[in-house]
Amino acid sequence: MKVLIELFDTEQIYNYIATLVFKPEKVYFVGDSEIMGGNSRRKAEKLARMKNLNTKFLYKFVNPDNFPLLRSKIKEIIEDEKKLGNECVIDVTGGRDLALVAAGNIMSLGVDVIRYDPKNKIFRTLSNGETHPAEISLSCEEIITVAGGTVYSNTHSLSFSDKEWEIIDKIIRLYFKKRDVWTKFVKYLQRISKKEGEKVGDRLWIEAPATLNADGKTFSADTEILSGLEKTGAISDFRFSRKNNRLEFKYKSSEIANLLVNEGVWLELIIYLTVRNSDVFTDSNTGVKFIWDIPDGGNSLNDLLSDNTPRNEVDVMAVRGIKPIFISCKTRAPINEDLNELYAIREHFGGELACAVLATTKHVELESPIYERARAMGIEIIHEHDLDFGTAKNKLTKLSEV
Helix, strand or coil, rough: CCCEEEEEECCCHHHHHHHHHHHHEEEEEEEEEHHHCHHHHHHHHHHHCCCCCCCCEEEEEEECCCCHHHHHHHCCCCHHHHHCCCEEEEEECCCCHCCCHHHHHHHHHCCCCEEEECCEEEEEEEECCCCCCCCCCCCCCHHHHHCCCEEECCCCCCCCCHHHHHHHHHHHHHHHHHHHHHHHHHHHHHHCCCCCCCCCCCCEEEEEECCECCCCCCEECCCCHHHHHHHHCCCCEEEECCCEEEEEEEECHHHHHHHHHHCCCCHHHHHHHHHHHCCCCCEEEEHHHHHHHHCCCCCCCCHHHCCCCCCCEEEEEEEECCCCEEEEECCCCCHHHHHHHHHHHHHHCCCCCCCCEEEECCCCCCCCCCHHHHCCCCCCCCCCCHHHHHHHHHHHHCCCCC
């Protein structure tokens, strides 16, 4: 395919599927100037770079509700390309109903019109019913790019060794047993794991009182958790003197130390590992930070970060093909603000294909107001019951189906 004519749609992903599958030399985006304005060119070109495409993007602005004008614009593109010896194909996966009618009318000129079938993952030529396989996989970052955003950081490094992943898996099991007192224990660890001027992990050997007072609060060790952590391999040489009320131990590594002083990371890791260990998801990540814009020649990412550009963080993001799932993780009971933020991210960066999930370590009753509101907003809740009985994986897999 040399030339693709794409009827531009507000559902952003549909504007790029044919380009990713057929890799045309030239793409004409045809549609409303307001919809195609802003950073449409920047995101198309950035996605092409990420996918190593040498595609040229052209933009033809026309009111898609004006049938004669739309038909005339499409016909003009076809005729201009024919003069250059190029055959055109029109993709009507995106585009409003009237645009589809216009494209169908153009079929009389002998131009192929194609449409994507997301359920069967094929492109179908409307004139003769022929199909073309369309297995497409986008990364988390590419999904954000398609929607006009820029990923600028992943909060958590996941480059652990196999041995560290084994330890992490054991810590997760300990976390489940002790999750009611885990946050209190972590606040103690945060106090003893670094001295003034240090970062956590600068030193691995820790010596500290088992109880200490700071900022008007009392922080105490949980020797049962520390003994459990030694069994996981996260720490070693744990000793506790009841007489002196002091303890000492050694962290396995600075990476493990930084995980242990992060009270919210374990639920994120549980959900991330649930996704990673599933055979249906094609990409996943944790702590994905992004802004709602894409740099161009006139500004840089640092410029955008220093401005008032909206930004968000998704605790866990998963993709199955082209369908993203945005997951927010809470170690407390969810509130309405959590749902509102998650809903906004899903609508802006995922569209009709995307799903949103709120995961919490607390129990949420099906008849509770927060559960009913989540259901009304199309947000799935994974709660304590799902984590205890292993149904979180089934929920996520079912949500990822097109």
